[in-house]
Amino acid sequence: MNYDFNFSVIWRNWELLAQGLGLGLFLALVSIAIGCGIGLLAAFGMLSRHRVLRWIAVAYVSAIRNTPILVLILFCYFALPQLGIALDKIPSFIFTLSIYAGAYLAEVFRSGLVALPKGLREAGLAIGLTELKIKIHIIIPVMLRNVLPSLSNNFISLFKDTSLAAAIAVPELTFYARKINVESFRVIETWMVASLIYVVACYVIAWFLRQLEQRLAVPR
Amino acid sequence: MSPILTITDLHKSFGDLEVLKGIDMTMQKGDVVSLIGSSGSGKTTLLRCVNLLEDFERGSIELDGEAIGYRHEGSERRRLSERHIARQRAMTGMAFQQFNLFPHMTAIRNVMLGLTKTKKMAKDEAYAIAEKWLERVGMIERRDHFPGQLSGGQQQRVAIARAIAMNPRIMLFDEVTSALDPELVKEVLAVVRDLADDGMTMLLVTHEMRFARDVSSKVVFMHHGRIHEEGPPEQIFGAPETDRLRGFLANSEM
Numbered sequence: 001m002n003y004d005f006n007f008s009v010i011w012r013n014w015e016l017l018a019q020g021l022g023l024g025l026f027l028a029l030v031s032i033a034i035g036c037g038i039g040l041l042a043a044f045g046m047l048s049r050h051r052v053l054r055w056i057a058v059a060y061v062s063a064i065r066n067t068p069i070l071v072l073i074l075f076c077y078f079a080l081p082q083l084g085i086a087l088d089k090i091p092s093f094i095f096t097l098s099i100y101a102g103a104y105l106a107e108v109f110r111s112g113l114v115a116l117p118k119g120l121r122e123a124g125l126a127i128g129l130t131e132l133k134i135k136i137h138i139i140i141p142v143m144l145r146n147v148l149p150s151l152s153n154n155f156i157s158l159f160k161d162t163s164l165a166a167a168i169a170v171p172e173l174t175f176y177a178r179k180i181n182v183e184s185f186r187v188i189e190t191w192m193v194a195s196l197i198y199v200v201a202c203y204v205i206a207w208f209l210r211q212l213e214q215r216l217a218v219p220r
Numbered sequence: 221m222s223p224i225l226t227i228t229d230l231h232k233s234f235g236d237l238e239v240l241k242g243i244d245m246t247m248q249k250g251d252v253v254s255l256i257g258s259s260g261s262g263k264t265t266l267l268r269c270v271n272l273l274e275d276f277e278r279g280s281i282e283l284d285g286e287a288i289g290y291r292h293e294g295s296e297r298r299r300l301s302e303r304h305i306a307r308q309r310a311m312t313g314m315a316f317q318q319f320n321l322f323p324h325m326t327a328i329r330n331v332m333l334g335l336t337k338t339k340k341m342a343k344d345e346a347y348a349i350a351e352k353w354l355e356r357v358g359m360i361e362r363r364d365h366f367p368g369q370l371s372g373g374q375q376q377r378v379a380i381a382r383a384i385a386m387n388p389r390i391m392l393f394d395e396v397t398s399a400l401d402p403e404l405v406k407e408v409l410a411v412v413r414d415l416a417d418d419g420m421t422m423l424l425v426t427h428e429m430r431f432a433r434d435v436s437s438k439v440v441f442m443h444h445g446r447i448h449e450e451g452p453p454e455q456i457f458g459a460p461e462t463d464r465l466r467g468f469l470a471n472s473e474m
Contacts, residue, residue, distance in 0.1 A: 122273055123320035123379075127334030127386055128310025130302055137337060141324050218323050220368030 009184040010193050016180070020173035021197060027172065028159040030094050032151075035101025035158075040140065042106035043113055057106070064103035070164055072096050077168045093165045101158055108154065112147040113139065145216055152209035156202050163198070173197060222285060224249045224389055224421055225270070230279035232265055239265050240276070241445040247390070247423065252416045254432035254453075255425045257442035258468060263425045266442070267392050270423065271314045272305055283311055284389050310338050313383030317395040319375040321367040327378045328354060328363040334386050353381040357411045373404030377411050384415065391415065393424035429472050433457050441465050 010017075045057025064072070076096040077089070087095060116139060124134035144151075163174035177194035181187055225247040232240040239262045247253055255263035268274040270281060272289050281288050288308045290297050300308070321330050328350045335346035354360045357377040367375050376396055384391060393412060397405045409431050416422055416435050426432050432439055432453065439456040441449045441464075449456065449465045460466045 117318070117320070119316055119318050119320035120322065123314075123316065123322070123382075125273060125306070125309055126271060126312075126314040126316075127382065128306050128338035129334070130306050133337055137333060138322050142322070145324055218368055219366045 003188065005189060006186060007189050007193070009180065009186050010189055013176070013180050016176040017173060017193070017197065020171060020176040021201060023170070024159060024162040024165075024172040025201075027090070027094060027097060027162045027165065027170075028155060031097035031101050032105075032155050032158055034094070034098035035105050036151075038098060038102030039105025039109050042102060043109035044135075046106065046110050047113060061103045061106050064100055065107075069096075069100055069161055070167060072100055073164055073167055089165075089168050089170050093162075093168065093170050097158065097161065100161075101154065104154055105151070108147050108150045109143065112143040115146065116143060142218075145218055148213045148216060152206065152213065155209065156205055159202065159205060160198065221248060223247060223282075224251075224284055225423070226280075226282040227266075227270070228280050228282075230266070230269060230276055230281065232262075232269060232274060232276040239445050240269070242279070243445075243447060245440065245447070247421060249421055250419045251438060252420075252422045252436050253424070253438045253440060254436040255423070255440050255442060256427075256429070256432060256456075256468070256472075257448075260444075261442040262445040263442045264394055267314075267394050267423060267425050270390075271312050271392055272309055273314075275299070283308070306338070310334070310386055311389050313386055313388035313391045315376065315380045315383050315391070315393045315396045317398050319367070319372070319379045319399070321375050321379055321382070323367050326364045326366055327359060327370070330367070330378055331382045331385050334382065338386070349385055350381070353385045354378070356414075357381045358407070371404060372400045373407045376400065376404075376408045380408075380411055380415075384420070390421045390423060393422065393426070395425050395427065397426070397428060427472070429457070429469070441468065443468075 042057045042061055045053045046061065048054050048057070073093060073096050076087070077092045080087070080092070120138055120142065121134055124138050129137070162172055165172050166174040166178060169175060173194060177190050181190040184190070223246040225245070227243055227245040230240050230243040231238065239260075243262075243266060245253075255266065257263050265274060269276050270283075276289070280290070286308070288300075288311075289305060290299055292298075299305075321327075322333065325333065328347065331350035331353060332343075332346040335341045335349060336343060339346075341349075351360065351363065354363050357380055359374060359377050359381065362370060362374060362378075367378070370378065380396070396412070397408050400408065405428070409428065412422070412424070413431075413435050424432075434453075436453050438450060439453050440447055441456060443464055449460065449462050456465070457469065460469060
């Protein structure tokens with residue numbers, strides 16, 4: 001193979017790549033925040049005593065988990081407007097990614113809830129707390145601390161999934177990489193650098209999340 | 221003097237299994253009653269009914285003159301609202317076999333939670349009360365430790381402080397030393413005894429026969445969901461009347 005590496009076009013466009021990375025992180029952060037809310041509701045739904053709630057939650061989780069994320073993205077962006085729900089590219093993608101994250105987190109939260117000793121709830125009842133206050137002050141904070149490592153993994157997956165937003169022209173890292181590639185024909189350099197940025201970003205995020213896990217862990 | 225606790229004809233089943241088959245019992249203020257009996261006799265279930273952690277199908281429990289858990293409309297018996305039941309639960313304090321401290325909160329925040337969230341006290345007021353009770357159970361120096369950093373005996377003392385800080389009319393102890401290593405039993409029993417000496421009304425399920433004998437004003441022996449024999453500790457342990465109780469005591473460590 002005879003190939004002259006030339007990275008200059010990449011360096012010239014570093015600002016675009018940085019912007020793209022920033023947007024990807026932003027999309028993942030917003031989506032996991034909304035996804036946590038959805039996931040909590042769905043997890044409590046799956047464990048509910050009411051059959052209808054249980055059924056709705058289970059249907060949501062299995063429908064989303066069994067659909068490829070790219071299909072979800074395209075469905076929300078192209079099909080929903082036909083049904084009267086038109087969202088811009090970025091809100092549409094955040095909507096999709098949140099729904100998607102919610103379904104996966106629902107499973108994480110559900111197993112976290114099931115694993116809690118039932119004495120915690122009873123101890124809350126015994127000091128006169130209502131079920132809602134027990135959830136807010138005891139069950140959810142303890143469960144979240146226990147599932148924090150899975151939450152971190154989910155966040156990293158989600159961040160990588162933001163590259164799929166390029167499919168609907170959301171200007172994140174992959175979108176700009178493709179743009180640079182098309183304009184410069186420096187195929188190898190472009191995709192090498194893009195991959196490298198993802199790898200480094202994921203490592204940094206993982207390191208940061210581990211620090212967070214240690215700070216929030218229950219001391220023992 | 222009107223009794224603080226009146227249990228009348230209490231029945232409770234788990235599915236087809238009837239675990240309480242008509243319990244009648246009264247307690248006066250300051251009474252210390254120990255429930256003894258083999259496992260499956262219904263003593264823990266009885267305790268949990270008093271705290272409404274279990275429903276019951278028939279009979280009634282009155283706490284300080286107030287019927288708890290249910291109300292009657294004509295011949296209909298209805299469960300009270302969740303909020304109402306929560307308020308009634310706070311009238312009793314409960315210490316569990318497994319302590320059940322909230323693992324994400326320090327000792328003092330464990331004690332404060334019921335004060336600030338159930339009793340809506342201000343933080344500093346709750347803090348002062350929590351300090352007072354942690355002092356009382358000998359845990360004041362560990363107030364900022366998390367449950368995971370405490371021994372079983374220490375956790376149980378914090379759990380007792382958490383229950384009693386709510387100023388309950390009656391304290392319920394559910395085998396509070398059963399999950400403890402033998403060398404930690406003493407410190408917890410000392411706390412319970414201290415509260416008894418102070419005039420706290422207490423209902424306790426225990427396997428510590430010697431302790432039951434020392435601390436109780438009355439001992440109740442349960443068998444197959446019924447009260448089989450009851451009386452002052454000297455009588456129950458010194459002169460048991462039924463074969464069943466004699467057999468039970470012979471098999472228990474004294």
